[in-house]
Amino acid sequence: MLGVLLLLLLLMPLPATATAQLCGSGGSYVANGTYESNLAALASTLPANASSSPQLFAAATAGQSPDAVHALALCRGDFANDTACRDCVAASFQHAQRTCPSDKAATVYYEYDNDQRPGCVLGFSGDDGFLNPAANLTGNGTLFQAWNTGNISGVASVIAAGVHELLTATSEDAAANVTRRYATVVMDSAPTLYSLAQCTPDLSAGDCQACLQRLIGMVNATTSVRLGGRIFVLRCNVRFETFMFFDHPMRRISPSSNAPAPPTGKSTLWFLSPSIRRCTNTIERLQIHLLVVVPILI
CATH class of the missing domain: 3.30.430.20 (Gnk2 domain, C-X8-C-X2-C motif)
Known part of the structure; x- marks a missing residue:
């Protein structure tokens, strides 16, 4: 049987x-x-x-x-x-x-x-x-990254800062969502940017935020100007694109003039x-x- x-x-x-x-x-x-x-x-x-x-x-x-x-x-x-x-x-x-x-x-x-x-x-x-909800939050055994090989047109430093700001806002919303630890945000920039973040709902708000922030830290000055990308580990994931890839945005934001710059260290790019x-x-x-x-x- x-x-x-x-x-x-x-x-x-x-x-x-x-x-x-x-x-x-x-x-x-x-x-x-x-x-x-x-x-x-x-x-x-x-x-x-x-x-x-x-x-x-x-x-x-x-x-x-x-x-x-x-x-x-x-x-x-x-x-x-x-x-x-x-x-x-x-x-x-x-x-x-x-x-x-x-x-x-x-x-x-x-x-x-x-x-x-x-x-x-x-x-x-x-x-x-x-x-165990708190286990495997820092390991890379289930890490997967995929990036669009094209770049967003514009001033790279401005785009990178906007993407980093967008992902940070989305991660904060996801961690604060006590039901599903899920959020989508749209940034009214040029071009318009769309992002999603999610954790397994058995994570605490703090653990969810820490998990997502670790992934966002992998989005460096090079990958943040890609036309899109996603990073997964078993307990959380983030994604951004230049097109709407989800049902509807849960919040809209505008880029600030003092958005934090992304990290400049090396990162692993995953090409197909x-x-x-x-x-x-x-x-x-x-x-x-x-x-x-x-x-x-x-």
Whole structure:
């Protein structure tokens, strides 16, 4: 029965997506063993639990140590209905099973080709501390970055300061949102800038803010003038674009004349390179072609 369930998960058709997955380093599980059975149990229950939650979030454990599996799922805060959230989490489990086969741990950042359609985050692991809200806030084990290779036209220092100000305002709003730890902000600049920030809602306001500020600190003077970019870790994520990629803005702001300058240190840029496929730090665009994220220090 277990094998049939996992086979059905693998055979379900995937919509065209842009997905990043990071296969964990926690070892592999034995086929048809207890760990696989516990993972299958979570794959069958967590999508519905997340979609039925007012926070669009769920965390659960299946089984007992040493075969316990811990998982969490978070849908983006602007999902319009429960079905879409459930389907996204279910597809993320399917994607993890297909691209990280037999891995005890995996993280999936699932996004759709249509930027107006929200995505979701899924992570699972056999680590007993995996679901601790304060754990893994400073590590880079689930870090993923993607940047548009084009630059915004204009004075670089002004654009960079505006992007940094926008992301800071968005992170503050997300941390203050006690329901979903989610926020969207639009900056009336030239061009208009759009941003989103989100944390898992089990984080405190302080931990959410700290998680987001760490990611914003990775947006340096070079990456902040890109036409768009996103940074994910399991517990929080930020994104900015020059087009509206969410349902509606929760706040509008104007750039200030004394916006803080972004950091000037080195950062890792993730460019999309065709033809190579890996299970770690990859983007896959189905129905188009396979891409890999290649780190380049600048």
